[in-house]
Amino acid sequence: MYVAVKGGERAIDNAHAWLAEERRGDTAIAEISVAQIREQLTLAVNRVMAEGSLFDPDLAALAIKQARGDLIEAIFLIRAYRTTLPRFGGAVPIATDNMTCDRRVSATFKDAPGGQILGPTFDYTHRLLDFKLAAEGEVPDATEVLTRQDATPHIMDFLNREDLVQTEPFDDTHPPDLTRAPLELPATRALRLQSLARGDEGFILGMAYSTQRGYARNHAFVAELRIGIVPVELEIPELGFAVEIGEIQITECETVNQFKGSKTEPPQFTRGYGLVFGMSERKAISMALVDRALRWKELGEDFVGAPAQDEEFVLYHADNIQATGFLEHIKLPHYVDFQSELELIRKLRREAAAETQEAAQ
Amino acid sequence: MVNSTPPHSDRKVWISLLAxxxxxxxxELWATYDEPPEHSVLRAPEVGSVMVRGRTGATGAAFNLGEMTVTRCSVQLxxxxTGHGYIQGRDKKKALQAAMIDALLQTAAAPQVQRKIVDPLQARHExxxxxxxxxxAATKVDFFTMVRGEDT
Structure with a gap:
């Protein structure tokens, strides 16, 4: 029997009002401002920008406040807002060798030209809770030293001089865009990188970790990890030339992996690449490892059945908004579906009971 | 791809600084400038997005990284x-100011606008x-090699 249901409006309104009150918390405690989130919870803001696929720290901070700190909910808000924006165009690909580096480390070359710059990293902290942060206090100024201002060359360039690393073929054609056309397989590397760049950090990390543990093993060295500011250039039709329309912080990771060679070509290192909005090196390294694992076909490697090699598995499950949408919909009313299941199980039980009775007679 | 020979190069620099x-x-700087000039708005400030792109391995094929918010505006004195403003973010007032300043920099008032607005922007940016x-630079590592046992 199907009963039509309607209603719940008052309950929903009241739920929203309570949500707003819970979001605010104890009113005896000062309200957090969007600017405070932007300036002091920067890495959360960065994650929302990267996976929301929209660089705007103010909006990301607002989304975090609205979502009560639930970052996937905040990413959802940003994705929804993004769809309302007219697109003015596609930027000139950023030149990461032109980056003003906050951080730049290499795990392969100790004496990399330009040096190893640690930047504001957690790496060498003791991971002990710092109770000084629980009390208000002045922060000491960071040390500054006079320095050169010229561009920092990529470490990969030095390896390339010896031809030890495969070169990435230059291509200036307009890349395919996931946000404009549904993902189709097999995907180009450009499409895979876009998908990974906006994919869930936890998922990409798990996939990358699996390659390190032996599923599609392709031992990776971090040739270079750099974080810093790059300008973004756009061709302006009314001007007829490109101008910088802003600057963004990004994290880039380049890995060198084991060799490939053939009868005609001597062995060369292969590469993985990660590029993410904001300061997000865990995501950038993970992305580079997964990018490399997904390249098995073009590099002539075997498919060993590892999840990280399976582009359908990786690309169709990396998006946390698609995933959460499908996952969470099962908590919404399924009364009719369930009613039919109920009818079915009752029928099966009746039949089973009848059979037992027959057998007993 | 990009024409950066004069006179474009100056305009490219100031539009980028304004952005x-x-x-x-x-x-603050705009407030120090005399009177806003008479103008008509050709395109009211409009918020939109631009797709940021990267290259595989930093040098290879282009791919889409994600979008950024941009506001644009055009005015005619x-x-x-004609002045164009393309600025990062969603501040419509700033886009309008940028377009006016771009237009003024093409007039006889250019030296004054350069001195009062563009130069300070450049200085702040640098x-x-x-x-x-x-x-x-203060976090740059200075490696030193420890004396190894077998060498002594």
């Missing part, structure tokens, strides 16, 4: 010059960049 300036700093680089 990256902080709203508060630009407003009563004297005829100072910000230099301070960040100086902090980064």
């Amino acid at each position: 990256k300036a902080s709203s508060s700093h630009l407003s 009563a004297s005829g010059e 100072e910000k960049r230099a301070r960040r680089s100086a902090k980064a």
